[in-house]
Amino acid sequence: MKFGSIFAGLAFAGVATAALAQEKVVNVYNWSDYIDESILEDFTKETGIDVRYDVFDSNELLETKMLAGGSGYDVVVPTGTFLSRQIEAGAFQKLDKSKLPHMGNMWDAIAARTAPYDPGNAYSINYMWGTTGIGYNVGKVREILGDDAPVDSLALIFDPANAEKLSECGIHILDAPTEIIPAALKYLGEDPNSHDPDVIAGTEDVLMGMRPHVQKFHSSEYINALANGDICVAFGWSGDVLQARDRAAEADNGVEIAYAIPSEGALMWFDQMAIPTDAPNPEAAHLFLDFIMRAYVMAKASNYVYYANGNKASQGLLEADVIGDPAIYPDAATLENLYSVTAYPPKVNRKVTRLWTKVKTGQ
Amino acid sequence: MNRTLGQRLLVALPYLWLLVLFLAPFLIVLKISLSDLAVSRPPYTPQLDLSEGWSGLRAFFAELDFENYTFLAEDSLYINAYLSSLKIAGISTLITLLIGYAIAYALARAPRRWRPTLVMLVILPFWTSFLIRVYAWIGILKTEGLLNQMLLSIGLIGEPLHIMNTTTAVYIGIVYSYLPFMILPIYATLEKMDESLLEAAADLGSSRFATFVLVTLPLSLPGIVAGCFLVFIPAIGEFVIPDLLGGSETLMIGKTLWVEFFSNRDWPLASAVATLLLLLLIIPIVLFQRQQMKQEIGT
Structure with a gap:
């Protein structure tokens, strides 16, 4: 009992x-x-x-x-x-x-x-809500690409000529295929919200071209890495980059971080x-x-x-x-240029994540 | 032999433990690996509904199939991830063995009054969380980290080494994290060893090296084998170390499984990967145990 x-x-x-x-x-x-x-x-x-x-x-x-x-x-x-x-x-x-x-x-x-x-x-x-865009180390990017570095363009990371030069100081990319593939589609002039597997497969060349120059695909480490000056470019979330900017300013370590919404358009989440x-x-x-x-x-x-x-x-x-x-809070013109995406159906989602695994591991 | 009820219960206890904490979860994983992906909660179909009785149960079993396993065979990603994990775990185990044996040997040969303190020092890092210790390696290995600063300041290297976010960093992380699991079993066998055997070998004219190879090494074999298993098995499925220290090209089955489960939300496929991983690990362990049993009967 x-x-x-x-x-x-x-x-x-x-x-x-x-x-x-x-x-x-x-x-x-x-x-x-x-x-x-x-x-x-x-x-x-x-x-x-x-x-x-x-x-x-x-x-x-x-x-x-x-x-x-x-x-x-x-x-x-x-x-x-x-x-x-x-x-x-x-x-x-x-x-x-x-x-x-x-x-x-x-x-x-x-x-x-x-x-x-x-x-x-x-x-x-x-x-x-926020945008997904480019966080960069102002001093280092200027030093490498010159004063007219395309910091407000997706070409900064998707054009291998730029990415290769920047790789020496480090590029981080969000580990989030649902954010990066739409950006690659936008860079190619396609509909970023495309659910067509063939159109999505078309981003493979761009992404594989970027791959060798990316130090890490990760969704949170770039905040510290940017703030400490360990990397010079991160494709990440607006508020996170701004937090990195503030941390660098507080640490007074000579690192200046800025955030740019790509002129081609950016994902609004x-x-x-x-x-x-x-x-x-x-x-x-x-x-x-x-x-x-x-x-x-x-x-x-x-x-x-x-x-x-x-x-x-x-x-x-x-x-x-x-x-x-x-x-x-982007101005009206930039806001107009922001796009949103919808969820992929399961079959397409599997193709997307498989492509992403290939981008990350080369397999 | 007449066993009392109490004795029987005592024997049944470990089996009960295995049944509840190993077999039952494994059967659930196996069941999920045979089902299909669905947009539902939980995200697979069919789901076991006992309220419909026998016909429901029969319908449930009819819907199970091995589709996920054929998918795993078709895409080279999974087999490559397995092989890559085996390679990383194998090399790490070897490095851990070399370092671990040397340390264990030194421990066992240290003055007796020092040994408890030295063993304590081996165990001491466990007092800090595993995750924090792996994070600490980021601070050491990164481009502007402690290691590079030190090597640069003494002029050994001209420009910083890129170790962080590579497979080398994963090796370092695994060897560091699992080293105590190698040292302790080897130390245990070496410490128990009868030293008069070494004296006998010396008396009979054996060199120190020959004594080590012919006497010490074979006698410490059980410790070596136990240590290797303790390192190799968790290293194969390791997720935290490759995730934190590894780069994008570090392909390991633990990470692949994570992607299937979390990014693809494909619980059935992730379960299939987990089931295969378990089977691949269990087979060598069973073979090893048989071998051990034979040896024990033989002696």
Whole structure:
């Protein structure tokens, strides 16, 4: 009977924590270095709900948890292309908009761009958005390629003549085929959102030409590598490059980093907040999303992480070096030139990742 | 022999452990490797639905097939990744053995009162997280890292070596990380060795080198074999070290598996890769064990 009573005790404890979770905790799973943590404290102060905050650094990791189910998270932050596939797999629940009174703060221009991933924005709200472009070490690139180095062109990395010269000081490329292949398509003058396997295969020559000159394909190491002056060019995410710029400036190590949106056009991506189907506490999740949509909260977040957000009302509260920086909030003409892509169907996706493996390993 | 219930339970315990923590997960992986990719949660089909009873179970088994295994055979990527992993693990094991044996030998020949301290020093790095120790190598090996700075300052090299993000860095990482697993078993066999055997060899006119080759080495063979297995097996499936220290051309099965599972979301194919890897590793281990058993019976 001893075991019986222990089990009963455990079961009771389980019920007790479940009841507690129902009232007091919201489990948030967000990208690393992606929020001003005082926002979480403010939320707890106002609602009495504790925030259990975990972080990830790749969409793949988040997606695996979503597809396995039972993640225990109430709010997660996938990027648009991944979001759409996860919606299709049934990973998210529809938002109850009656519980989101601050929905009116959202920016219609961004909502229109996120609708292809999440029709009618029924499942998600935009948290941050940004571009994928070129981060470079101003001094070193000038030294190697001269004053008229094509720093705002994809030719900087895709033209082997440039890449070869730059390889001596180091090039890092995002380990994300869904970001690099569209850029290669754009460089070739094709539709970056093409899902045609033959058109995608056409990028192989460009990518294989770049391959020998790339030191590493990685999605986060370039922040430190740029800031420390270990590499001179990274094809990466806008906010990450700007973080590298600030770290270099703080370290005062003589490294000057800049970010350029390629003149050919750049990928515009969206990180969306959504609620998993099996979220333990959807009530608290809605409260959290509504809190995030307040103008001052979103402004605080953007001022901290140097990414643009999808909240129109927050713009008046942004600091001048955020709203005024065209690398964060591009001007209308550049915005016009940004493109978005949609998720590849499984068969095409396999071709894309196989091509990517070939680019990375030469096999 | 009459065993009491308690004794039987005691014998059953390790088997139960294996059943719950090895066989059951392996069967799940095997099952997934026979299914197909799907956009669903979890991302494969068919899924076992016990509520439909026998007919559901039969329908479930009817849908399983070996398609993923034929796919693995068709694309040379996977076989190359296996071979490359075998090569990297093999060479690393050899280097680890050479360094590890020398250290173990020195430990076993050190004054008795020093030995506990020296063994402690071998184990000490384990007190720091494995991940942090591998990260530390980035600081040492990178172009503007400690190693290059030191070599440049003493004038041994004219320009910095590019070791970081190459396969050489992976070798260094593996040898460093697994060295204690080689040292400890070899040290254990060397320490237990009866020294009067060495004296006997010397008395009979054997040179020190001949004694080492003819007496010490064969007697330490069990330690060498155990150490090699402890290094080789985890090194084959290693993911963290090639990911952090390796470059884009470092092809290893652990990374290939990661890509299949996370980037391609192809759980069935990733499971097929994992199953094959396990089978490839189990066969030599079983053969080795048979050999050991025969030897033990023989002596």
